[in-house]
Amino acid sequence: MADYRSKFLNVYSILKSELLEDPAFEWTDASRKWVDRMLDYNVPGxxxxxxxxxxxxxxxxxxxxxxxxxEIFLACALGWCIEWLQAYFLVLDDIMDNSHTRRGQPCWYRLPKVGMIAVNDGVLLRNHIPRILKKHFREKPYYVDLLDLFNEVEFQTASGQMIDLITTIEGEKDLSKYSLAIHRRIVQYKTAYYSFYLPVACALLMSGENLDNHIEVKNVLVEMGTYFQVQDDYLDCFGAPEKIGKIGTDIEDFKCSWLVVKALELANEEQKKTLFENYGKPDPANVAIVKALYNELNLEGVYLDYEEKVSKKLTATIEAQPSKAVQALLKSFLAKIYKRQK
Known part of the structure; x- marks a missing residue:
């Protein structure tokens, strides 16, 4: 994989050079420098x-x-289209969330002289994807399917973001809006499609497959993406920061986390009152009260039960796949999710 990683990074440089020479635009030194810096800051991190x-x-x-x-070049180019899509989402997401840092550095829009120019940069990042696809895939029989796929997944992700935003409107912190159904919809649309299904769908199209024949594969990957996010929510509270590489802040940030919706489902009236009074407050004392309640409700045990059930269900569905290659591919995705928790 290390070998592919270096090839992958090399392809980024090639794609960036092509975009900075795109004949559809009359470049100036200033505009080329801006886009060059913007890409390096947001895409390959x-x-x-x-x-x-x-x-x-x-x-x-x-x-x-x-x-x-x-084949390696084309697979890398498609991989970078997904990373470009991710960069586009994150640049705009950080503005919407009024975030301060991303990947250990200030958010792009927080940089001096960037500010709201970042909105247009997000639009540019999104528009680079069809430029890359047109240059390298226009002659391929699956070109239109690729364009359709990226458009579809972008729509699903933006719709998931919309559910997330209207559920957690600033100044309207209302835990009663949170439920397992809402959590699942946010996760499925905001994360699972572009993070889990999109990479595999790109590979299937490159292999000459019709995506309509792989609906079950899509369903398994979306289910995996949901499981991945539930695990992420669990680790945010119960994972050791030195293992997961971050200090969890879901409680302080009033996130629609799987843990809080599960707690709301299991809590009695008194416990619900405690949650309503303490969830989403930055004070460590409030956070400690919420964590104590999670322990009282044995959410760790509830999560481990969920994990066992979903793991059995996913494994059975994967085993039922007619193609051994697809089985192996899906098993590798599942193994990566398990590995995060070990």
Whole structure:
């Protein structure tokens, strides 16, 4: 994988150079410098898991055949389209959430002289995706399917973000709006489609597959994405910061977390009152009260039960897949989720 990672990063440089010479725009030194810096700041940071998953998935679908240099390049290009999509979401998401930091550095819009220019930068990031697809995939029989796929997944993600935003409107902190059904819808649309389904769908199209024949694969991946987020919510509270690489703040941030919706479902009236009074407050004393209530309700045990059930269900669905290559691909995704908790 290390070898593919270096190739992947190399493809980023190629795509960036092409975009900075795009003939559809008359570039000036200032505009080229701006976009160059904006791309480097927002696109290649993070773990790159989504982008690298395209290469991984394509390798599984090729069932051990050696990939050609061209296949590696195309898989990397599609992977970068997903990373570009992620950058577009994050740049705008940070403005909406009034966030301060992203990936250990100030959010792009917080930088001097950037400010609300970041909104247009987000639009540019989104528009780079069809430029990349047009340049490298226009002659491919699956070109239109790729465009459709990215449009569809962007719509689903934006709709998930909308549910999230209207459920947690600033100044209207109301826990009674939170439920398992709302949590599931937010997670499914905001995260699962673009993080789990999109990389595999790109690889399937590259392999000459019709996505309509793989609805079950989509369902499994969306279910996995939901499980991934529930695990993330659990680790935010119960994970050791040195293991998960961050200090959880879901309680302080009034997040529609799986833990809080589960707590609301299980709590008696007195416990609900405690939650309503303490959830979403930045004071460590309030956070400690919420965590104590989570322990009282044995949410750790509730999560482990959920994990066991969902794990059995996913494994059974994967085993039922007719294609051994698809089975192996889905098992690798599931193994990565398990690994995070160990």
């Amino acid at each position: 993070g773990k790159l898991n989504r982008g690298l998953s395209v290469i991984d998935s394509y390798k599984f679908l090729k069932e051990g055949q050696e990939l050609t240099e061209n």
